[in-house]
Amino acid sequence: MSDGPVGIALVGAGVISKQYLTALSTFPDVRVLAVADLDVERARAAADAYGVPAAGDVASVLAIPEVEIVVNLTIPAAHAEVASAALQAGKHVYGEKPLALAPADGAKILAEAQAAGLRVGSAPDTFLGAGLQSAARAVAAGVIGEPVAVTAVTQGPGPESWHPSPEFLFQYGAGPLFDIGPYYLTALVALFGPVSRVSATSRQGRAERVVGSGPKAGTSFAVEVPTHVQALLDFASGPSASATFSFDSSVPRRMIEVVGTEGTLSLPDPNTFAGPLQVQAFGEEAWRDLPVTGSTAGRGMGVLDMARAIRGGTAHRASGELAQHVLELMATITESAAQHTVLPLETGAPVVPVLPEAWDPVAATLT
Structure with missing residues (x-):
């Protein structure tokens, strides 16, 4: 070695x-x-x-x-x-x-x-960032009791307004599910383990989009994939999730909320590495912040x-095994929406250990 x-x-x-x-x-x-x-x-x-x-x-x-x-x-x-x-x-x-x-x-x-x-x-x-690692510690510590259900939403007007060459983001292998979905789905699988079955629906908001910035601004291009996807997910460990992935909303929204038997946890945007991380227990009238520790490198x-x-x-x-399960999950969501039916998943996913709180990317450990 x-x-x-x-x-x-x-x-x-x-x-x-x-x-x-x-x-x-x-x-x-x-x-x-x-x-x-x-x-x-x-x-x-x-x-x-x-x-x-x-x-x-x-x-x-x-x-x-x-x-x-x-x-x-x-x-x-x-x-x-x-x-x-x-x-x-x-x-x-x-x-x-x-x-x-x-x-x-x-x-x-x-x-x-x-x-x-x-x-x-x-x-x-x-999911290795301070925000989601702190969320994993909170779930493991029972801060919200036993996890019951998840609501995950990522929606907005789409990347064509800012990306100078956005065409590939609307082609096969992208769209909101394959481009943004991995952040949300990977975070959830890292927290709760593999998904066992899926039911989904999808549609395409517009057949064409217009490049909004850079040298190709004003150029139209064809949309090849669904731009609004909704899915119901069952995790083998017990919780279920409702997930929305959309490039068709005029109102940006990014959230993951985990409902448990003792309260609800609001996770950070999974396309970021930091907080905030908040909890609201039964009987409480407002969210309160939880500590966020770890790296935001x-x-x-x-x-x-x-x-x-x-x-x-x-x-x-x-x-790669974690990514393969998420890839199969996205493909199954796509197929479920096309077939209008509930579909099982074939692959599992490895257990993802939480990073030690002292894990430091800028400290040399290899000599």
């Missing part, structure tokens, strides 16, 4: 790469060694901006011996192809969500990794946890 910081390469230098580079460059237990992109000049610009020593196309970056983890930040349609290439090059892979476009592709990635003795990790890692916490787990020989939390 190697010692010292874990070598990292990013594949994909798009919008989200800045958040990863900002966080990963502050973690002493990893070293960002290279950035790759189909547009090599864009990769070079990103590398230069963050002091990364190498940039190039995907093949050249995968050939760097010191790279141990490939962070796959490509568009969803390329996730499986890039993950497979990284595994074939002998690299562990951590990808942006979703793991792949279809459960069969996700299962293939996991099988390839297992055969090669390599690891797969996947965003979102927001941002995107890349899952990569760091994976790197430390590689060195320590332990399980990482933002795992």
